[in-house]
Amino acid sequence: MGANLLDKVWDLHTVRRLPTGEDQLFIGLHLIHEVTSPQAFAMLRERGLAVLHPERTFATADHIVPTDGAARPFADPLAEAMMQALEANARDHGISFFGPDSGRQGIVHVIGPELGLSQPGLTIACGDSHTSTHGALGAIAIGIGTSQVRDVLATQTLALIRPKVRRIEVRGRLASGVFAKDIILRLIAELGVNGGLGYAYEYAGETFQAMTMEERLTVCNMSIEGGARVGYVNPDEVTFRYLEGRPFAPRGEAWEAALGFWKGIASDPDARYDDRFALDAGRIQPMVAWGINPGQAVGIEEVLPLPESLPAEHQESALRAYAHTGFQPGTPVAGIRIDVAFIGSCTNGRLSDLREAARVVRGRRVASWVRALVVPGSRLVAQAAEREGLPGIFRQAGFQWREPGCSMCLGMNPDVLAGEEVCASSSNRNFIGRQGSARGRTLLMSPAMAAAAAVNGRVADVREMIS
Amino acid sequence: MNSQPRAIRQLAGRAVAVRGNDIDTDRIIPARYMKAVSFEELGQRAFQDVRFDPSGAPTDHPFNDPRYEGASILLVNRNFGCGSSREHAPQALLRRGIRALVGESFAEIFAGNCTAIGMPAVQAAPQDVESLMRLAEADPAAELRLDLEALRIEAGGLAFPIEMPEARRQVFLAGSWDSTGLLLEGLEQIRELAARLPYLREFPYPPPA
Numbered sequence: 001m002g003a004n005l006l007d008k009v010w011d012l013h014t015v016r017r018l019p020t021g022e023d024q025l026f027i028g029l030h031l032i033h034e035v036t037s038p039q040a041f042a043m044l045r046e047r048g049l050a051v052l053h054p055e056r057t058f059a060t061a062d063h064i065v066p067t068d069g070a071a072r073p074f075a076d077p078l079a080e081a082m083m084q085a086l087e088a089n090a091r092d093h094g095i096s097f098f099g100p101d102s103g104r105q106g107i108v109h110v111i112g113p114e115l116g117l118s119q120p121g122l123t124i125a126c127g128d129s130h131t132s133t134h135g136a137l138g139a140i141a142i143g144i145g146t147s148q149v150r151d152v153l154a155t156q157t158l159a160l161i162r163p164k165v166r167r168i169e170v171r172g173r174l175a176s177g178v179f180a181k182d183i184i185l186r187l188i189a190e191l192g193v194n195g196g197l198g199y200a201y202e203y204a205g206e207t208f209q210a211m212t213m214e215e216r217l218t219v220c221n222m223s224i225e226g227g228a229r230v231g232y233v234n235p236d237e238v239t240f241r242y243l244e245g246r247p248f249a250p251r252g253e254a255w256e257a258a259l260g261f262w263k264g265i266a267s268d269p270d271a272r273y274d275d276r277f278a279l280d281a282g283r284i285q286p287m288v289a290w291g292i293n294p295g296q297a298v299g300i301e302e303v304l305p306l307p308e309s310l311p312a313e314h315q316e317s318a319l320r321a322y323a324h325t326g327f328q329p330g331t332p333v334a335g336i337r338i339d340v341a342f343i344g345s346c347t348n349g350r351l352s353d354l355r356e357a358a359r360v361v362r363g364r365r366v367a368s369w370v371r372a373l374v375v376p377g378s379r380l381v382a383q384a385a386e387r388e389g390l391p392g393i394f395r396q397a398g399f400q401w402r403e404p405g406c407s408m409c410l411g412m413n414p415d416v417l418a419g420e421e422v423c424a425s426s427s428n429r430n431f432i433g434r435q436g437s438a439r440g441r442t443l444l445m446s447p448a449m450a451a452a453a454a455v456n457g458r459v460a461d462v463r464e465m466i467s
Numbered sequence: 468m469n470s471q472p473r474a475i476r477q478l479a480g481r482a483v484a485v486r487g488n489d490i491d492t493d494r495i496i497p498a499r500y501m502k503a504v505s506f507e508e509l510g511q512r513a514f515q516d517v518r519f520d521p522s523g524a525p526t527d528h529p530f531n532d533p534r535y536e537g538a539s540i541l542l543v544n545r546n547f548g549c550g551s552s553r554e555h556a557p558q559a560l561l562r563r564g565i566r567a568l569v570g571e572s573f574a575e576i577f578a579g580n581c582t583a584i585g586m587p588a589v590q591a592a593p594q595d596v597e598s599l600m601r602l603a604e605a606d607p608a609a610e611l612r613l614d615l616e617a618l619r620i621e622a623g624g625l626a627f628p629i630e631m632p633e634a635r636r637q638v639f640l641a642g643s644w645d646s647t648g649l650l651l652e653g654l655e656q657i658r659e660l661a662a663r664l665p666y667l668r669e670f671p672y673p674p675p676a
Contacts, residue, residue, distance in 0.1 A: 145554030
C-alpha cells in the first residue's frame, strides 16, 4: 500500500522520536505576525537563544493594522507597541519583514502563497490557527501557539503527534453562484466542528482537481473550523502553474529540481487513509452560517433549524445560538436583515473573491442601511484589483475600499461591529464577540453572497443576481 | 519562565465547571485583550464577555462565584478551546489559577498550548464529566485528585478513568512540557536533517528581490 502526502512529508521532516513518543518535526517555513510572536521573542531573550533559521522565517503585520490608511504611529498605542516590537524583533534577528511600506504586506495566509514562500512538500508553521490555508499548495501547514513559536524560532522544530488522515473526496461540478466557501461550510456542517479532531484532511476528487489555487486556499483555510488542524490538496499542474514566476519560487535549474520533488511528494494512487468521506458538489447550495459556530450553517433555500429536530448533541449549541442571535427557528435564512457587509479575510480576501463580489455589485447600490467594506488580503491583491478597476466598482456601489489587513474578521483593529449589528461576512468565524461586539452577530457566507446581502440589505440568493 | 524539568504526576484541588460544547478561545479571552506584548494581565480577563452583561454587571458565570475562588481544576464539555490558536486562552486560565482541565474533548491546538505551558488537559467520558460537574456544583469545596500516572480522577468517593494521548502524558510525567530544551538537545540531528532536505539543498529561497 502506498503512502499519502502527510506521511511522506512527516517522514521526511522527522528529526527523531522524542523520549515522550512525540516526533521532533523540522519546519521548512515559519511565518510570524505581530500578535503571537512578541512573547516568544521575549522568551528567547530570557534564555539567550538565537533564531536558528532566520532565512526560513518571514514576518508581516495583519491583525492589528488599521485599514483606513492611517499613518504611523497608529492611533491605538497598544497596536503601535505591537508593531514596534515586531519591527525590532525582525531587525534584531535578521528576519525578512513585509511591513506596510514593503509593498508586500498583507494577511499572513494571503502573502505566503502569493509570494511563492508556501510550496509543496514543506512543513509550515505559524502562530495562527488558519495556517491550514497553506496546505492548498500541498504543504503540511500547522497552526501553533506562542510557546511553540518560541520552539520553532529557537530550534526550527516542533514536538508533535502525527495526525490521522481523512480523505475527503468531492465529486461533481459546482453550480453557478456556488463557491469553494460553500463546499467547506457544507463539509463542516456535515462532519461537525469537532469532526476533524486528531485528523488532517486530504481534499481530493474531481471538484478539487478542477479548482483554482485560490479556491483551494479557501477550503484549506477553514479546515480548522472543522476541528482539523491540517488540511491539504495534493500538488498538481494547477499548483505548479500557480507558483511559477512568484518572487520566492525557484527559477531555472532549481525549478526543475523542485518540480521533481513536488511531484514525488503527492499521495500515491494506492495510499492508505485512516478514514474517508465523500460529498457531491452538484447538490450544494450557497451556504449561510447563521449561528455561533461555523458548523451551524444551512443552504440559502433552507429555514433555520428547529432545535428539537437536530441530533441530540447539537441541540444545546443551537439553543445557545438562538439565545444570542435572537433569530427565530423555522424562519427562512434568506431575508435576514443585515447591518454590515464585510468582504475580505484570509479565507476570502484574494483577487478572485473580489472579482466575484464585484460581478454582483456592478451597477447596483448597497442598501441604504448597510455599512459595507471591502478589504483586500494584501498589497499585491489590492494592486491587482486596482489594475482591473475593481475599487471603482465597489465605491460606486457604496462600498468602502480599504487597505489590507485582517480587519473585521476579528476585533483587534478599529473595524468592529457595534451593539447587536448583524454582519454578512466572508470571514471564517461566527463565534460570539468575534467581530468585536459582544452582542454582534455574524453570518458567514461566500464573498458573492456577502455582496448580494449588501445590495439587498438582507440575506439573498446570489444565484438570482448573476446571469 | 522556568526551563528546568518539573514533572506533573498528580494534581489536587477544587473544581469549577464551565458548561457547554464548542467553547471557543475568543470566548475564553476576547481578541481585544491580545493587544499586548506580554501575557501578564490576562488572568483577570478570562471569560470576560460572558462574566459581564452589556451594562457591565456580573452574570452568574461560575468564574464570578466566590465559592469557586481558588478552584484549580476546570471541568468542561466537548471541543473546548476550538477556534483561534491564541495561547492567550490557556495563559489566561493558568494566570487565573487553573492548573488542569478535565473535559469530554479538546481542540487540537488548544490542547497543545495547554501542554506547552504545563497545564494538563485530560479527557473523561461524558457521563463521568457530568458526575464531576454535578459534584462541583453541589459541593464547591469538594477536592478532586487527578492522577496522570494511574490515569484516574477521584472525588467524593468516586473514581473515573481519564485519557490523554500517551505522548502528551509522558511529557507531563517527564516534566518536559517546556519543550525548547528537549528540542535543542537534538541540534546535531536537526543540522543533519536540514542538510538532506531538497528545498534547502537544491532550491532554497532566492535572496529577496
